[in-house]
Amino acid sequence: MNLARQIEQYLPRQLLELVKDISGQAAKRGQRVYIVGGVVRDLLLGDPSLRSGLRFDLDLVVEGDAVKLAQQVAETSQAKSLAHHRFGTAKLKYENFTLDLATARRETYAKPGALPAVTPGTLKDDLLRRDFSINAMAISLASNDYGGLVDPYQGKSDLEHRLIRILHPGSFSDDATRILRAVRYEQRLGFELETQTAQLLKRDIPMLDTISGDRVRHELELIFEENQPEFVVKRLAELGVLQRISPFLNGDGWIAEKFDRARRLKKPTQLPSLYFCLLIYSFSERGIEQFLARLNISAKLSRAMRDTLRLKTSLPLLDKSSLKPSEIYYLLREYEPAAIQANAIASDSSMVHHHLQLFLTKLRYVRPSLNGEELKRLGIPAGPEMGQVLQILHKAKLDGKVSTKADEKKLVFSLKALDFHTDPEPSQE
Numbered sequence: 001m002n003l004a005r006q007i008e009q010y011l012p013r014q015l016l017e018l019v020k021d022i023s024g025q026a027a028k029r030g031q032r033v034y035i036v037g038g039v040v041r042d043l044l045l046g047d048p049s050l051r052s053g054l055r056f057d058l059d060l061v062v063e064g065d066a067v068k069l070a071q072q073v074a075e076t077s078q079a080k081s082l083a084h085h086r087f088g089t090a091k092l093k094y095e096n097f098t099l100d101l102a103t104a105r106r107e108t109y110a111k112p113g114a115l116p117a118v119t120p121g122t123l124k125d126d127l128l129r130r131d132f133s134i135n136a137m138a139i140s141l142a143s144n145d146y147g148g149l150v151d152p153y154q155g156k157s158d159l160e161h162r163l164i165r166i167l168h169p170g171s172f173s174d175d176a177t178r179i180l181r182a183v184r185y186e187q188r189l190g191f192e193l194e195t196q197t198a199q200l201l202k203r204d205i206p207m208l209d210t211i212s213g214d215r216v217r218h219e220l221e222l223i224f225e226e227n228q229p230e231f232v233v234k235r236l237a238e239l240g241v242l243q244r245i246s247p248f249l250n251g252d253g254w255i256a257e258k259f260d261r262a263r264r265l266k267k268p269t270q271l272p273s274l275y276f277c278l279l280i281y282s283f284s285e286r287g288i289e290q291f292l293a294r295l296n297i298s299a300k301l302s303r304a305m306r307d308t309l310r311l312k313t314s315l316p317l318l319d320k321s322s323l324k325p326s327e328i329y330y331l332l333r334e335y336e337p338a339a340i341q342a343n344a345i346a347s348d349s350s351m352v353h354h355h356l357q358l359f360l361t362k363l364r365y366v367r368p369s370l371n372g373e374e375l376k377r378l379g380i381p382a383g384p385e386m387g388q389v390l391q392i393l394h395k396a397k398l399d400g401k402v403s404t405k406a407d408e409k410k411l412v413f414s415l416k417a418l419d420f421h422t423d424p425e426p427s428q429e
């Protein structure tokens, strides 16, 4: 099988030129370079747009020293090289593209979940250390074999049979993040877990406990970047994987419906936090603290997730038609926007939904038109008094009692006449 045509067709021209330059320079050093990883899979599927966001961050494997090769390429081209000597890897950055060059390596795991010990190896060793057969193929870039598919573990056949298959029985226990990855690919591609892979996956679910919070969280983040993460979440629950991460998690139809709603509402960049807030919506206070600690969730996202549950208990206060906009504002101003959005999606009350949306789309942006300088000119001294006036103006604006600057000035004058014993109005009004 030769994929030269697909490479030429799908890879952006500038990226292709750089790849050819790398492979040419490698040949002079007596080294061979291969494209590896998800791109090979997607090129074979004939749809590289399956790659999230159409990013072409290309993974290359070098049989030889990848760091030296990257440095040499950087010296003779406009690409910038960033080396990780310890891992024998380097990044080449050029325009919008990033190329990861890795020295072909063999990996051994001292204990489950640990980072592997790495020694230089052949391409075949490098492919064998990978997660699934469909991700363990390479495309040769050598001039005498340009586009040649290297497929020692029957990845192409598994692609044709739509199967996710691990490469050896110890794969999930070596690296239990693969349990989450297997389901992510299964759902993204509409594939099935090959029979033995499914059995081993279930057997090794407890190995998830060997994985650090950061790594588990990263896998959840990757799931949340999928087009329809709810399918992955549901399947993880079906397999009993989700419950191993937290016994409070479930992937029922509620999640599916709410994730779908979230997607209709939000820009993709804001979606991951929202998915996290919806994921824990049925949690108890104890459950959330365990979950935040287990996944080492950032301070900001933790705040949004805690706020989600805190606001959930206050929702009855928002279920009244008589609420003034300023009352809605004061009830909600302390909460993270993601928490408010999650509650707007989760609540069954149309009144609550309306009030939360009103805050998110309008009320939180309302500010008085008059600023401190202008108030000073109107005779309001800086300090607590000005703070009070600004608050009154803000409230009046929220409630639609003032709309123009002139309205606000009128209100300031009436306040002065009533409560504020300040100097007479300056003449410039």
Ligand code: CTP
Pocket: 036, 037, 038, 039, 051, 052, 059, 129, 130, 131, 132, 135, 136, 175, 177, 178, 181
């Ligand atoms: N890989 C692996 N085990 C992991 C993570 C990654 O074997 N735990 C290997 C796979 O061969 C994978 C490659 O490293 O194809 C690159 O990883 P990643 O960037 O996560 O995957 P892509 O296939 O490039 O991207 P995606 O699958 O999301 O399209």
